[in-house]
Amino acid sequence: MNHYIAIAGSNRQGSTNKKLIRFVQERYAKMASIETVDIGGLPVFYKTPDRTIPERVQEMGAKIAEADGVIISTPEYDHGVPAVLMNALEWLSYTIHPFRDKPVLIMGASYGRLGASRAQQMLRKMLDAPELAARLMPSSEYMIGNSLQSFNDNGELTEEEQTEILDNLFADFETFVSFNKGFDHHRDEALEKIKRLEEEQG
Amino acid sequence: MKFVGIVGSIAEDSYNLKLMKFIAKHYQDLADFEILDIKNVPIFCEDRDITDTEVIQNLKRKIEAADGVIIATPEHNHTITAALKSVLEWLSYKIHPLEEKPVMIVGASYFTQGSSRAQLDLREILEAPGVGAIVMPGNEFLLGNAKEAFDDQGDLMDEGTVTFLTSVMKKFVRWVNVINVMDLIQLADDKKEDEAEADTVASASVTEEEDDSVDTNASAFVEESDEEEVDANASASTTDEQTDDEVDTDASASVQDDADDNDADTGASASVN
Numbered sequence: 001m002n003h004y005i006a007i008a009g010s011n012r013q014g015s016t017n018k019k020l021i022r023f024v025q026e027r028y029a030k031m032a033s034i035e036t037v038d039i040g041g042l043p044v045f046y047k048t049p050d051r052t053i054p055e056r057v058q059e060m061g062a063k064i065a066e067a068d069g070v071i072i073s074t075p076e077y078d079h080g081v082p083a084v085l086m087n088a089l090e091w092l093s094y095t096i097h098p099f100r101d102k103p104v105l106i107m108g109a110s111y112g113r114l115g116a117s118r119a120q121q122m123l124r125k126m127l128d129a130p131e132l133a134a135r136l137m138p139s140s141e142y143m144i145g146n147s148l149q150s151f152n153d154n155g156e157l158t159e160e161e162q163t164e165i166l167d168n169l170f171a172d173f174e175t176f177v178s179f180n181k182g183f184d185h186h187r188d189e190a191l192e193k194i195k196r197l198e199e200e201q202g
Numbered sequence: 203m204k205f206v207g208i209v210g211s212i213a214e215d216s217y218n219l220k221l222m223k224f225i226a227k228h229y230q231d232l233a234d235f236e237i238l239d240i241k242n243v244p245i246f247c248e249d250r251d252i253t254d255t256e257v258i259q260n261l262k263r264k265i266e267a268a269d270g271v272i273i274a275t276p277e278h279n280h281t282i283t284a285a286l287k288s289v290l291e292w293l294s295y296k297i298h299p300l301e302e303k304p305v306m307i308v309g310a311s312y313f314t315q316g317s318s319r320a321q322l323d324l325r326e327i328l329e330a331p332g333v334g335a336i337v338m339p340g341n342e343f344l345l346g347n348a349k350e351a352f353d354d355q356g357d358l359m360d361e362g363t364v365t366f367l368t369s370v371m372k373k374f375v376r377w378v379n380v381i382n383v384m385d386l387i388q389l390a391d392d393k394k395e396d397e398a399e400a401d402t403v404a405s406a407s408v409t410e411e412e413d414d415s416v417d418t419n420a421s422a423f424v425e426e427s428d429e430e431e432v433d434a435n436a437s438a439s440t441t442d443e444q445t446d447d448e449v450d451t452d453a454s455a456s457v458q459d460d461a462d463d464n465d466a467d468t469g470a471s472a473s474v475n
Contacts, residue, residue: 011247046213078330087284129280
Protein backbone atom coordinates (compact mmCIF):
# COMPACT_ATOMS: atom_id res chain seq x y z
CA MET A 1 0.00 0.00 0.00
CA ASN A 2 1.30 3.41 -0.93
CA HIS A 3 1.59 6.13 1.65
CA TYR A 4 0.57 9.67 0.69
CA ILE A 5 0.68 13.03 2.42
CA ALA A 6 -2.39 15.16 1.68
CA ILE A 7 -2.36 18.94 2.00
CA ALA A 8 -5.27 21.36 1.79
CA GLY A 9 -3.92 24.80 0.83
CA SER A 10 -6.12 26.60 3.35
CA ASN A 11 -6.00 27.81 6.95
CA ARG A 12 -9.74 28.31 7.17
CA GLN A 13 -11.97 26.06 9.21
CA GLY A 14 -14.82 25.77 6.74
CA SER A 15 -12.52 25.20 3.77
CA THR A 16 -14.04 23.18 0.93
CA ASN A 17 -10.53 22.16 -0.08
CA LYS A 18 -10.18 20.52 3.32
CA LYS A 19 -13.48 18.78 2.59
CA LEU A 20 -12.15 17.52 -0.73
CA ILE A 21 -8.97 16.19 0.88
CA ARG A 22 -10.99 14.47 3.57
CA PHE A 23 -13.19 12.90 0.89
CA VAL A 24 -10.15 11.59 -0.97
CA GLN A 25 -8.66 10.27 2.26
CA GLU A 26 -11.82 8.36 3.18
CA ARG A 27 -12.81 7.12 -0.25
CA TYR A 28 -9.40 5.54 -0.94
CA ALA A 29 -8.61 4.52 2.64
CA LYS A 30 -8.46 0.83 1.70
CA MET A 31 -6.21 1.52 -1.29
CA ALA A 32 -3.61 3.85 0.22
CA SER A 33 -2.68 5.22 3.61
CA ILE A 34 -3.31 8.96 3.35
CA GLU A 35 -2.12 11.29 6.11
CA THR A 36 -3.17 14.96 6.19
CA VAL A 37 -0.70 17.65 7.17
CA ASP A 38 -1.75 21.12 8.37
CA ILE A 39 0.19 23.99 6.78
CA GLY A 40 -1.28 26.84 8.82
CA GLY A 41 0.42 28.74 11.66
CA LEU A 42 3.93 28.99 10.22
CA PRO A 43 5.88 32.24 10.48
CA VAL A 44 6.16 34.34 7.32
CA PHE A 45 9.04 32.98 5.24
CA TYR A 46 12.27 34.81 4.78
CA LYS A 47 15.76 33.50 4.08
CA THR A 48 17.07 33.13 7.63
CA PRO A 49 20.70 34.28 7.76
CA ASP A 50 21.72 31.21 9.82
CA ARG A 51 19.77 28.94 7.45
CA THR A 52 17.58 27.50 10.20
CA ILE A 53 13.98 26.51 9.66
CA PRO A 54 11.13 26.02 12.17
CA GLU A 55 10.91 22.60 13.77
CA ARG A 56 7.41 22.08 12.43
CA VAL A 57 8.79 22.54 8.92
CA GLN A 58 11.49 19.94 9.59
CA GLU A 59 8.78 17.48 10.67
CA MET A 60 6.59 18.23 7.65
CA GLY A 61 9.61 17.85 5.42
CA ALA A 62 10.49 14.48 6.89
CA LYS A 63 6.94 13.21 6.39
CA ILE A 64 6.87 14.34 2.78
CA ALA A 65 10.30 12.89 2.04
CA GLU A 66 9.20 9.49 3.36
CA ALA A 67 5.88 9.44 1.50
CA ASP A 68 5.35 7.82 -1.89
CA GLY A 69 3.50 10.89 -3.11
CA VAL A 70 1.74 14.11 -2.16
CA ILE A 71 -1.82 15.22 -2.91
CA ILE A 72 -2.47 18.97 -2.77
CA SER A 73 -5.85 20.65 -3.01
CA THR A 74 -5.59 24.39 -3.54
CA PRO A 75 -8.08 27.24 -3.25
CA GLU A 76 -7.66 30.33 -5.41
CA TYR A 77 -7.13 33.80 -3.95
CA ASP A 78 -6.66 36.74 -6.32
CA HIS A 79 -6.05 34.46 -9.32
CA GLY A 80 -3.31 32.61 -7.49
CA VAL A 81 -2.26 30.12 -4.84
CA PRO A 82 -3.15 31.32 -1.32
CA ALA A 83 -0.25 32.84 0.63
CA VAL A 84 -0.57 30.18 3.37
CA LEU A 85 0.28 27.42 0.88
CA MET A 86 2.96 29.48 -0.86
CA ASN A 87 4.50 30.11 2.54
CA ALA A 88 4.66 26.41 3.46
CA LEU A 89 6.24 25.63 0.09
CA GLU A 90 8.84 28.37 0.55
CA TRP A 91 9.90 26.90 3.91
CA LEU A 92 9.83 23.38 2.41
CA SER A 93 12.29 24.41 -0.30
CA TYR A 94 14.82 26.27 1.84
CA THR A 95 17.82 24.12 2.93
CA ILE A 96 15.62 21.00 2.66
CA HIS A 97 14.13 19.54 -0.52
CA PRO A 98 11.57 16.89 0.44
CA PHE A 99 9.57 17.52 -2.74
CA ARG A 100 12.45 16.64 -5.06
CA ASP A 101 11.31 13.93 -7.48
CA LYS A 102 8.19 13.38 -5.37
CA PRO A 103 5.03 12.49 -7.33
CA VAL A 104 2.41 15.16 -6.76
CA LEU A 105 -1.28 15.25 -7.61
CA ILE A 106 -2.94 18.66 -7.79
CA MET A 107 -6.63 19.40 -7.35
CA GLY A 108 -8.72 22.36 -6.25
CA ALA A 109 -12.09 23.62 -5.16
CA SER A 110 -13.63 27.06 -5.40
CA TYR A 111 -16.92 28.74 -4.53
CA GLY A 112 -17.21 30.08 -8.06
CA ARG A 113 -17.39 28.11 -11.28
CA LEU A 114 -13.72 28.01 -12.19
CA GLY A 115 -12.62 25.37 -9.67
CA ALA A 116 -9.38 27.15 -8.77
CA SER A 117 -8.04 26.63 -12.30
CA ARG A 118 -5.57 29.51 -12.23
CA ALA A 119 -4.28 28.62 -8.79
CA GLN A 120 -3.72 25.05 -9.97
CA GLN A 121 -1.70 26.35 -12.91
CA MET A 122 0.40 28.53 -10.63
CA LEU A 123 0.90 25.67 -8.17
CA ARG A 124 2.08 23.43 -10.98
CA LYS A 125 4.60 26.06 -11.98
CA MET A 126 5.87 26.45 -8.42
CA LEU A 127 6.29 22.73 -7.85
CA ASP A 128 8.20 22.54 -11.12
CA ALA A 129 10.75 25.13 -9.99
CA PRO A 130 14.26 23.81 -9.16
CA GLU A 131 14.03 24.27 -5.38
CA LEU A 132 10.92 22.09 -5.24
CA ALA A 133 11.41 19.95 -8.39
CA ALA A 134 8.43 17.71 -7.76
CA ARG A 135 7.21 15.18 -10.31
CA LEU A 136 3.83 16.41 -11.40
CA MET A 137 1.37 14.04 -12.93
CA PRO A 138 1.18 15.41 -16.49
CA SER A 139 -1.93 16.94 -18.02
CA SER A 140 -4.06 16.39 -14.99
CA GLU A 141 -6.48 18.88 -13.50
CA TYR A 142 -9.30 18.31 -11.10
CA MET A 143 -11.63 21.20 -10.50
CA ILE A 144 -14.55 21.38 -8.14
CA GLY A 145 -16.49 24.57 -8.85
CA ASN A 146 -19.51 25.68 -6.81
CA SER A 147 -17.87 23.83 -3.95
CA LEU A 148 -20.35 25.02 -1.32
CA GLN A 149 -23.03 22.94 -3.06
CA SER A 150 -20.77 20.08 -4.08
CA PHE A 151 -20.66 18.07 -0.86
CA ASN A 152 -23.45 16.36 1.07
CA ASP A 153 -23.73 16.18 4.86
CA ASN A 154 -21.43 13.15 4.93
CA GLY A 155 -18.72 15.13 3.16
CA GLU A 156 -19.17 13.13 -0.04
CA LEU A 157 -19.27 14.66 -3.51
CA THR A 158 -22.90 14.89 -4.58
CA GLU A 159 -22.28 14.59 -8.32
CA GLU A 160 -21.55 11.04 -9.46
CA GLU A 161 -19.66 12.23 -12.53
CA GLN A 162 -17.18 14.16 -10.40
CA THR A 163 -16.57 11.11 -8.23
CA GLU A 164 -16.00 8.99 -11.34
CA ILE A 165 -13.45 11.46 -12.70
CA LEU A 166 -11.73 11.47 -9.31
CA ASP A 167 -11.56 7.64 -9.31
CA ASN A 168 -9.87 7.74 -12.71
CA LEU A 169 -7.48 10.41 -11.49
CA PHE A 170 -6.56 8.44 -8.40
CA ALA A 171 -5.98 5.31 -10.46
CA ASP A 172 -3.70 7.35 -12.74
CA PHE A 173 -1.84 8.62 -9.72
CA GLU A 174 -1.30 5.16 -8.31
CA THR A 175 0.14 4.16 -11.69
CA PHE A 176 2.28 7.28 -11.84
CA VAL A 177 3.65 6.59 -8.35
CA SER A 178 4.59 3.01 -9.23
CA PHE A 179 6.33 4.15 -12.44
CA ASN A 180 8.22 6.70 -10.39
CA LYS A 181 9.70 4.02 -8.17
CA GLY A 182 11.91 2.79 -10.99
CA PHE A 183 12.79 6.29 -12.18
CA ASP A 184 16.06 6.88 -10.34
CA HIS A 185 17.44 3.50 -11.34
CA HIS A 186 16.68 4.09 -15.03
CA ARG A 187 18.03 7.63 -14.88
CA ASP A 188 21.33 6.49 -13.37
CA GLU A 189 21.61 3.84 -16.08
CA ALA A 190 20.97 6.41 -18.81
CA LEU A 191 23.56 8.78 -17.40
CA GLU A 192 26.18 6.05 -17.22
CA LYS A 193 25.43 5.12 -20.82
CA ILE A 194 25.91 8.73 -21.97
CA LYS A 195 29.32 8.88 -20.25
CA ARG A 196 30.35 5.50 -21.60
CA LEU A 197 29.44 6.41 -25.17
CA GLU A 198 31.35 9.69 -24.82
CA GLU A 199 34.47 7.81 -23.70
CA GLU A 200 34.12 5.28 -26.50
CA GLN A 201 34.02 8.05 -29.07
CA GLY A 202 37.30 9.19 -27.61
CA MET B 203 3.61 63.52 -6.38
CA LYS B 204 3.66 60.88 -3.66
CA PHE B 205 4.65 57.26 -4.10
CA VAL B 206 4.71 54.38 -1.66
CA GLY B 207 6.91 51.33 -2.10
CA ILE B 208 6.21 47.75 -1.10
CA VAL B 209 9.09 45.29 -0.99
CA GLY B 210 8.07 41.66 -1.35
CA SER B 211 10.76 40.42 1.02
CA ILE B 212 10.87 40.85 4.80
CA ALA B 213 14.56 39.94 5.03
CA GLU B 214 16.88 42.71 6.19
CA ASP B 215 19.50 42.07 3.54
CA SER B 216 17.05 41.92 0.65
CA TYR B 217 18.27 43.15 -2.73
CA ASN B 218 14.75 44.23 -3.57
CA LEU B 219 14.83 46.46 -0.50
CA LYS B 220 18.17 47.84 -1.73
CA LEU B 221 16.61 48.54 -5.10
CA MET B 222 13.62 50.27 -3.52
CA LYS B 223 15.86 52.41 -1.32
CA PHE B 224 17.87 53.40 -4.38
CA ILE B 225 14.69 54.42 -6.21
CA ALA B 226 13.47 56.43 -3.21
CA LYS B 227 16.82 58.24 -2.97
CA HIS B 228 17.62 58.71 -6.66
CA TYR B 229 14.22 59.95 -7.85
CA GLN B 230 13.41 62.44 -5.12
CA ASP B 231 12.93 65.09 -7.79
CA LEU B 232 10.10 63.08 -9.33
CA ALA B 233 8.17 62.25 -6.15
CA ASP B 234 8.17 61.87 -2.39
CA PHE B 235 8.71 58.24 -1.47
CA GLU B 236 7.78 56.18 1.55
CA ILE B 237 8.73 52.51 1.83
CA LEU B 238 5.96 50.63 3.66
CA ASP B 239 6.87 48.11 6.35
CA ILE B 240 5.24 44.69 5.93
CA LYS B 241 7.35 42.75 8.44
CA ASN B 242 4.56 42.55 11.01
CA VAL B 243 1.83 41.38 8.64
CA PRO B 244 0.84 37.79 9.48
CA ILE B 245 -0.07 35.24 6.83
CA PHE B 246 -3.59 35.94 5.56
CA CYS B 247 -6.27 33.96 7.35
CA GLU B 248 -10.00 34.63 7.09
CA ASP B 249 -10.66 33.05 10.49
CA ARG B 250 -8.26 35.50 12.15
CA ASP B 251 -9.26 38.73 10.43
CA ILE B 252 -6.94 41.62 11.31
CA THR B 253 -8.27 44.08 8.72
CA ASP B 254 -9.24 46.55 11.46
CA THR B 255 -5.91 46.48 13.26
CA GLU B 256 -3.35 49.27 12.94
CA VAL B 257 -0.93 47.14 10.86
CA ILE B 258 -3.40 46.79 7.99
CA GLN B 259 -5.17 50.15 8.44
CA ASN B 260 -1.81 51.90 8.24
CA LEU B 261 -1.06 50.24 4.90
CA LYS B 262 -4.55 51.14 3.70
CA ARG B 263 -4.19 54.80 4.65
CA LYS B 264 -0.73 55.18 3.13
CA ILE B 265 -1.73 53.51 -0.14
CA GLU B 266 -4.91 55.55 -0.45
CA ALA B 267 -3.01 58.78 0.15
CA ALA B 268 -0.38 57.94 -2.45
CA ASP B 269 -0.60 58.81 -6.15
CA GLY B 270 1.08 55.56 -7.10
CA VAL B 271 2.51 52.35 -5.71
CA ILE B 272 5.81 50.73 -6.66
CA ILE B 273 6.25 47.05 -5.85
CA ALA B 274 9.67 45.37 -5.83
CA THR B 275 9.31 41.61 -5.97
CA PRO B 276 11.82 38.83 -5.47
CA GLU B 277 11.23 35.46 -7.09
CA HIS B 278 10.80 32.29 -5.02
CA ASN B 279 9.78 29.04 -6.71
CA HIS B 280 9.20 30.87 -10.01
CA THR B 281 6.68 33.26 -8.52
CA ILE B 282 6.18 36.09 -6.02
CA THR B 283 6.77 35.57 -2.30
CA ALA B 284 4.17 34.46 0.21
CA ALA B 285 4.94 37.62 2.21
CA LEU B 286 3.84 39.81 -0.70
CA LYS B 287 0.87 37.61 -1.62
CA SER B 288 -0.32 37.71 1.98
CA VAL B 289 -0.26 41.53 2.04
CA LEU B 290 -2.21 41.62 -1.23
CA GLU B 291 -4.76 39.18 0.21
CA TRP B 292 -5.28 41.43 3.26
CA LEU B 293 -5.67 44.38 0.88
CA SER B 294 -8.30 42.62 -1.21
CA TYR B 295 -10.47 40.88 1.38
CA LYS B 296 -12.58 43.45 3.26
CA ILE B 297 -10.76 46.58 2.06
CA HIS B 298 -9.54 47.41 -1.42
CA PRO B 299 -7.11 50.33 -1.27
CA LEU B 300 -5.30 49.20 -4.44
CA GLU B 301 -8.47 49.49 -6.53
CA GLU B 302 -7.79 51.78 -9.52
CA LYS B 303 -4.42 52.70 -8.04
CA PRO B 304 -1.56 53.13 -10.52
CA VAL B 305 1.07 50.49 -9.82
CA MET B 306 4.56 49.89 -11.17
CA ILE B 307 6.58 46.68 -10.81
CA VAL B 308 10.33 46.18 -10.44
CA GLY B 309 12.36 43.24 -9.19
CA ALA B 310 15.83 41.93 -8.45
CA SER B 311 17.32 38.44 -8.30
CA TYR B 312 20.66 36.78 -7.62
CA PHE B 313 21.02 35.22 -11.04
CA THR B 314 20.00 36.10 -14.57
CA GLN B 315 16.20 36.03 -14.45
CA GLY B 316 15.83 39.27 -12.55
CA SER B 317 12.51 38.04 -11.12
CA SER B 318 10.98 37.75 -14.62
CA ARG B 319 8.43 35.08 -13.77
CA ALA B 320 7.46 36.64 -10.47
CA GLN B 321 6.75 39.92 -12.23
CA LEU B 322 4.41 38.23 -14.72
CA ASP B 323 2.52 36.52 -11.89
CA LEU B 324 2.35 39.77 -9.95
CA ARG B 325 0.65 41.49 -12.88
CA GLU B 326 -2.03 38.81 -12.96
CA ILE B 327 -2.58 38.97 -9.23
CA LEU B 328 -2.75 42.78 -9.15
CA GLU B 329 -5.37 42.72 -11.90
CA ALA B 330 -7.60 40.21 -10.11
CA PRO B 331 -11.04 41.72 -9.30
CA GLY B 332 -10.50 41.97 -5.54
CA VAL B 333 -7.22 43.80 -5.96
CA GLY B 334 -8.11 45.90 -9.02
CA ALA B 335 -4.86 47.81 -9.45
CA ILE B 336 -4.06 49.59 -12.72
CA VAL B 337 -0.64 48.20 -13.55
CA MET B 338 1.58 50.09 -15.93
CA PRO B 339 2.06 47.77 -18.92
CA GLY B 340 5.45 46.81 -20.35
CA ASN B 341 8.47 48.67 -19.02
CA GLU B 342 9.85 45.60 -17.30
CA PHE B 343 12.71 46.39 -14.99
CA LEU B 344 14.56 43.16 -14.27
CA LEU B 345 17.67 43.49 -12.14
CA GLY B 346 19.67 40.28 -12.49
CA ASN B 347 22.95 39.48 -10.73
CA ALA B 348 21.85 41.78 -7.93
CA LYS B 349 24.86 40.99 -5.74
CA GLU B 350 27.18 42.75 -8.17
CA ALA B 351 24.80 45.56 -9.08
CA PHE B 352 25.18 47.90 -6.11
CA ASP B 353 28.17 49.79 -4.72
CA ASP B 354 28.91 50.33 -1.02
CA GLN B 355 26.58 53.31 -0.86
CA GLY B 356 23.71 51.19 -2.21
CA ASP B 357 23.75 52.88 -5.61
CA LEU B 358 23.27 51.01 -8.87
CA MET B 359 26.61 51.00 -10.64
CA ASP B 360 25.69 50.33 -14.26
CA GLU B 361 24.93 53.55 -16.14
CA GLY B 362 22.74 51.87 -18.74
CA THR B 363 20.63 50.29 -16.02
CA VAL B 364 20.13 53.62 -14.28
CA THR B 365 19.24 55.32 -17.58
CA PHE B 366 16.61 52.69 -18.30
CA LEU B 367 15.24 52.86 -14.76
CA THR B 368 15.01 56.65 -15.08
CA SER B 369 12.97 56.36 -18.28
CA VAL B 370 10.64 53.86 -16.61
CA MET B 371 10.19 56.10 -13.56
CA LYS B 372 9.34 59.07 -15.75
CA LYS B 373 6.84 57.00 -17.69
CA PHE B 374 5.26 56.00 -14.41
CA VAL B 375 4.82 59.63 -13.44
CA ARG B 376 3.08 60.22 -16.76
CA TRP B 377 1.06 57.02 -16.26
CA VAL B 378 -0.13 58.31 -12.88
CA ASN B 379 -1.18 61.58 -14.51
CA VAL B 380 -3.08 59.70 -17.21
CA ILE B 381 -4.97 57.64 -14.63
CA ASN B 382 -5.86 60.81 -12.73
CA VAL B 383 -7.23 62.33 -15.94
CA MET B 384 -9.26 59.16 -16.51
CA ASP B 385 -10.87 59.77 -13.14
CA LEU B 386 -11.77 63.33 -14.15
CA ILE B 387 -13.26 62.16 -17.45
CA GLN B 388 -15.23 59.52 -15.54
CA LEU B 389 -16.62 62.19 -13.22
CA ALA B 390 -17.56 64.39 -16.19
CA ASP B 391 -19.21 61.44 -17.98
CA ASP B 392 -21.19 60.54 -14.86
CA LYS B 393 -22.35 64.14 -14.55
CA LYS B 394 -23.38 64.25 -18.24
CA GLU B 395 -25.35 61.00 -17.86
CA ASP B 396 -27.20 62.31 -14.83
CA GLU B 397 -28.11 65.51 -16.67
CA ALA B 398 -29.27 63.64 -19.81
CA GLU B 399 -31.40 61.31 -17.69
CA ALA B 400 -33.09 64.21 -15.95
CA ASP B 401 -33.93 65.86 -19.31
CA THR B 402 -35.26 62.61 -20.86
CA VAL B 403 -37.60 62.02 -17.93
CA ALA B 404 -39.01 65.55 -18.32
CA SER B 405 -39.68 65.11 -22.09
CA ALA B 406 -41.33 61.67 -21.61
CA SER B 407 -43.93 63.02 -19.20
CA VAL B 408 -44.81 65.88 -21.64
CA THR B 409 -45.39 63.33 -24.51
CA GLU B 410 -47.82 61.16 -22.51
CA GLU B 411 -50.08 64.10 -21.71
CA GLU B 412 -50.43 65.15 -25.38
CA ASP B 413 -51.38 61.88 -27.18
CA ASP B 414 -53.16 58.53 -26.50
CA SER B 415 -51.94 56.55 -29.55
CA VAL B 416 -48.82 54.45 -29.01
CA ASP B 417 -47.34 55.21 -32.45
CA THR B 418 -47.76 58.90 -32.16
CA ASN B 419 -46.33 58.66 -28.69
CA ALA B 420 -43.26 56.92 -30.03
CA SER B 421 -42.59 59.42 -32.79
CA ALA B 422 -43.29 62.33 -30.52
CA PHE B 423 -40.94 60.85 -27.99
CA VAL B 424 -38.28 60.34 -30.65
CA GLU B 425 -38.62 63.95 -31.78
CA GLU B 426 -38.33 65.15 -28.25
CA SER B 427 -35.38 62.84 -27.62
CA ASP B 428 -33.53 64.05 -30.70
CA GLU B 429 -33.77 67.57 -29.45
CA GLU B 430 -32.57 66.53 -26.06
CA GLU B 431 -29.75 64.58 -27.62
CA VAL B 432 -28.61 67.64 -29.51
CA ASP B 433 -28.67 69.62 -26.30
CA ALA B 434 -26.87 66.87 -24.45
CA ASN B 435 -24.23 66.70 -27.16
CA ALA B 436 -23.67 70.42 -26.92
CA SER B 437 -23.11 70.22 -23.18
CA ALA B 438 -20.95 67.10 -23.62
CA SER B 439 -18.61 68.80 -26.05
CA THR B 440 -18.21 71.68 -23.67
CA THR B 441 -17.24 69.21 -20.98
CA ASP B 442 -14.85 67.45 -23.37
CA GLU B 443 -13.19 70.73 -24.18
CA GLN B 444 -12.70 71.38 -20.53
CA THR B 445 -11.22 67.94 -20.06
CA ASP B 446 -9.08 68.33 -23.17
CA ASP B 447 -7.62 71.49 -21.76
CA GLU B 448 -6.68 69.60 -18.64
CA VAL B 449 -5.08 66.82 -20.66
CA ASP B 450 -3.06 69.35 -22.62
CA THR B 451 -1.87 71.03 -19.47
CA ASP B 452 -0.65 67.77 -18.02
CA ALA B 453 1.06 66.74 -21.25
CA SER B 454 2.91 70.01 -21.50
CA ALA B 455 3.79 69.81 -17.84
CA SER B 456 5.51 66.47 -18.29
CA VAL B 457 7.31 67.69 -21.40
CA GLN B 458 8.44 70.62 -19.31
CA ASP B 459 9.75 68.25 -16.67
CA ASP B 460 11.75 66.35 -19.26
CA ALA B 461 13.30 69.52 -20.65
CA ASP B 462 14.29 70.79 -17.24
CA ASP B 463 15.86 67.58 -16.04
CA ASN B 464 19.60 67.33 -16.47
CA ASP B 465 19.38 63.57 -16.91
CA ALA B 466 16.87 64.04 -19.74
CA ASP B 467 19.26 63.86 -22.67
CA THR B 468 19.45 60.07 -22.90
CA GLY B 469 16.51 59.24 -20.61
CA ALA B 470 13.82 61.35 -22.25
CA SER B 471 14.74 60.47 -25.83
CA ALA B 472 14.74 56.74 -24.98
CA SER B 473 11.23 56.95 -23.55
CA VAL B 474 9.89 59.05 -26.41
CA ASN B 475 10.99 56.36 -28.85
